[in-house]
Amino acid sequence: MSLVRSLFDRLVATPWVLVLAVGLAFFWQLGSVPLYDLDEGAFTEATREMLASGNWITPQMNGEPRYDKPILIYWLQAASATALGFNEFALRLPSALAAALWVLVVWRFVRERLDPTAATVAALAMVLSLQVSLIAKAAVADALLNLFIALTFFEIYRYWLAPRTAPLWRAYLWMALGFLTKGPVAIFFPVLVSLMFFWSTGHLERWWRALFAPVGWLIFVAVAGPWYLAIFLDNGPGFFASFFLDHNVGRFGDAMHGHGGFPGYYFVILPLILLPFTGWFIRILPTLRHAWSDPLERFLWLWFGTVFVVFSFSGTKLPHYLLYGAVPLFILMARHRELLVSRWLAYAPPIFFLVLLLWLPEIVALAAGQAERAHEIALLGEGARVLDLGYRLAVIAGLLATLGLALAAPVRPWQGLVLAGLIQTLVVYGALVPRVFEVMQGPVKEAGLLARELDRPTVVYRTSMPSFSVYRDAVTLKRPPEAGDLVFLRVDRLPSLIEGHPALTVTTLYQRGAVALVELKAGAADG
Template structure:
């Protein structure tokens, strides 16, 4: 495949999986509805500093994502598609950046594999299709870490990449608060300690000037908010960060093992290879060859994955998308080890990775096939919680997805165990994931949307056509943000 064909292929796949039906699904509550409506109110009010929700200042998230969504509204109109467009575009940019960075260090074949592994999993595809801050933040934290590595291993003018390290952290902090600063530091600081490189880096990274650059990017908006809203903003921002770590917010708790199934299922079909690649990357890391850039990048990725995973596992408030910033590292690490693990050189770790992947796929496929049984078995409980479920059943899509996964994993296992078919095995795994996502997007989600997501917005649309300018729409109980939108 030619050098220009690979990015074109990635761009086409991203366009299909991120943009197909992007505006047909109603906004989910609460985060999507809140973010989309806050951006709409920003455009309406012309206040580009203080986000509001239903006219009340919204301090939950910093402003950068609201600016992006507002820009999308101004360019293309206000609707669900334009609200989600920034996430889709930043997801595409993240995949293309992954390809460019990995190709530079491992070659274009591994670069393409790493980019596709980053794209073709449930976690990234979901985040890239929702009105959340996470995809934008993940792009900037990845920019920061990649820039750090390029600067550390560069000579002369390449040292300028350190500015990308600081600017990336600044923009990530402007997108989602202190976690945007924390994620790059969680990856970089333990890596420097582990490889004994911290003295060299500290001499050349200009930390004082870098801190000033970081503050120049992130501080002006925070300063403006504090000047406008005083301690009220400071208390709210502190509560949304420190309190989230030490206390359960919104009922989003769980045990310290919460993210184990999230990572295994969210990064499927590549997650089965993570344990082996992590162990092998960290073995002998303190004695790694000084000039082996590929080896050091694998160590950095392993530390990046472990540190982010442990940090968010220790946090009291847990949501599935919190660990998304480790996915670029996970995709890079697995892609770099793919050929070796599936060859005879892979040994027992390779065999373990293969059978672990097949086991995850088997459980996931059976779970999809069992949706019909679960719907019948727990119908009374489902109807009690979701009365609209009486109007619709699971349909044939979950069963089709289940058999697709089971059949695909069988073909994947056969190809992986057949000499000379390692590339074919990757193609099969990628096709299974893409096919399952297409079934979800074109069959399962439209039906689910019609009965469980869209009704509040349809009600608001009908009310808007029948109410006079002086009339008010009253919602009983806690209003859904999507109703406001």
């Protein structure tokens, strides 16, 4: 047993295991599933229209300005698609690369502040956690933003340790790039957390000097300013009113796009996004009592706690928002890894998750029996079809392997959880995600490719699935349908379309799952 433990001690200390984990969690299956709506569809359609129009200043979606996010992620996706072709892999590659750099930045900081083994362990826990791997594989802005947020916070801590100008100027650079990625959030949390940290350690005067450093703001304006000036010249004040007021202030005050949640939302979500390391996180919570006496731990807990509290009071709640403050948890887990001695606490969360995945076909079947709306019935019916024997066997294999780790593996619990993370990654991205995306987005892709082949005037009817336009390779308008149009819509909207156009014949060209592509012709259908 001691020989096996010694082997694992050496294994988790080598960065090559981390390279393997990054390849598996971030790059494996990267281009194998369709883009999901709304987020990936919206980002990539804006990128497609940028390439088609040559307008590299104002993102547009379906011919209208898209003021949701700043420009940097669109530029990176456009560059990747230009080099590799306009496909799912190329569009997601900037996120995967940003996530890999994010991991490298965390590894380097922990190695610098703690030790090489802690650095590799923190990075492994981060890579193999469920939510981090999800955003690493998504063609959205969040992996890139998290990279810049982590870089900013680490430079702030280095500046606190030694008030030199180099880390301070770099912090302004990373905030500027984050501001070009997702806006004020890249400034808000670093400024707020650093204020509390410097004040609590008796260095408030140094914080004020850093906040009003002229060279720092010159760097920030030089990096972020040109695009913000250019979009103002291109669009006037419309972008600033929509982006800053609606999509930033508005998100805090109200639930946007139906993404609301109850006050304890993140207490429920946090254990899920940390899977399979939920028990490990629970075990480090008692260390909070003594964290104030250690500057690094004080900084890390302030970072996490501020993000948790702020978003708990936000009107709009999404799971990935917590990742802005999750890096400290991975570092703390690595630092206190030897405190995790209870195998039950360590392995219960991943085992429960895999049991839930094993019962997913029954859950879907039960939900299908309760569904009433046409698109929900269609989705759940497709779900029941794809969650087949192959899916069950993959989940059972993962469950048995994890149970074996819990019951018999002669390794420390935290080491076993790293292996459980690899198992979870294989099951989620090898068995679950391809089937989920086949049900939810496969029909959208097929409908878009058919519409592209038919090359007819096409509109979308009371449906928001922008990836259809990506696969159609054209803007899809939302004007009222008319004779001669192809119409893309959700299947539950079909009766409304027919009733609203009694003088037209509606012919279904494609229907699978929750969506359909129909043709409108002059003249009412017989009968």
